[in-house]
Amino acid sequence: MTTLIALLRGINVGGNNKLPMKELSALLTEMGLCDVQTYIQSGNVVFGCDLKNKATLAAKISAAIKAQHGFAPHILLLDAAELKKAMAGNPYPEAESEPKSLHLFFLDEVPQQPDLKSLEAIKTPSERFKLAGKVFYLHAPDGVGNSKLAARAERLLGVAASARNWNTVCKLAEMAA
Numbered sequence: 001m002t003t004l005i006a007l008l009r010g011i012n013v014g015g016n017n018k019l020p021m022k023e024l025s026a027l028l029t030e031m032g033l034c035d036v037q038t039y040i041q042s043g044n045v046v047f048g049c050d051l052k053n054k055a056t057l058a059a060k061i062s063a064a065i066k067a068q069h070g071f072a073p074h075i076l077l078l079d080a081a082e083l084k085k086a087m088a089g090n091p092y093p094e095a096e097s098e099p100k101s102l103h104l105f106f107l108d109e110v111p112q113q114p115d116l117k118s119l120e121a122i123k124t125p126s127e128r129f130k131l132a133g134k135v136f137y138l139h140a141p142d143g144v145g146n147s148k149l150a151a152r153a154e155r156l157l158g159v160a161a162s163a164r165n166w167n168t169v170c171k172l173a174e175m176a177a
Contacts, residue, residue: 001034002051003176005083006061007106007162008043009074017071019043027064037175043073044168046175051079076106076162080176082134087173090166091130092139099166103144105136105153108160115156123149136161 008024011017021038024045028036034048051057058075066072078086086104095102110133119129127149128139136153144150144165154161164172 001048003046003048003080004051004054004057005078005080005172005176006043006045006047006058007076007078007164008045008065009076009160009162011043011073012041017069017073019065019069019073023068024065027068028061031060031064039168039171039175042168044164044172046172074160074162076108076160078106080173083169083173083176086135087169089132089135089137091132091137092128095139095141096166098141099170101139101141101143102166103138103140103150103163104166104169105138105157105161105163107134107136107157110134111157111159113158115158118156119149119153122152129153131157138163 011019021041025036025038028045028047036045036047038045054077058077062072062075092102111131114131116131123129124142126141127147129149130137136157138150138153140147140150
């Protein structure tokens with residue numbers, strides 16, 4: 001059995017795509033996933049399964065949500081080792097003491113032609129970022145909510161992403177352990 005972390009994008013944000021975590025947990029359990037645990041309302045789930053193909057499983061979960069709730073969220077699946085590797089690769093360990101300022105954008109794939117020049121041009125003097133494989137690290141000490149860099153990162157990287165702050169990443173790693 002493999003432990004996976006599902007990051008659902010764009011649910012329960014601004015009153016849109018409402019999906020109560022109890023309903024999500026029940027749905028995933030009905031699909032045959034084991035030990036389903038959710039964390040906060042923004043679409044973080046840890047579960048066990050007999051994994052054959054992550055992309056296929058993500059598509060099945062999204063389709064099941066669409067059938068039951070009328071929308072199909074983008075779902076990124078990570079295994080526990082991928083999450084630990086992303087955490088170990090954090091280039092800003094000093095920012096861990098301010099966990100809401102440090103965000104990891106988990107990417108569907110390694111960007112082939114990321115526009116790093118544009119990312120550099122829109123960042124504020126206090127912001128720092130690093131692209132490392134399928135993870136984009138952003139330290140935004142003045143807050144991610146007002147960050148143009150955070151708002152445009154996915155488009156400028158050219159791949160789908162799902163971001164989580166350091167608090168959430170740590171909690172998911174703890175749950176997956």
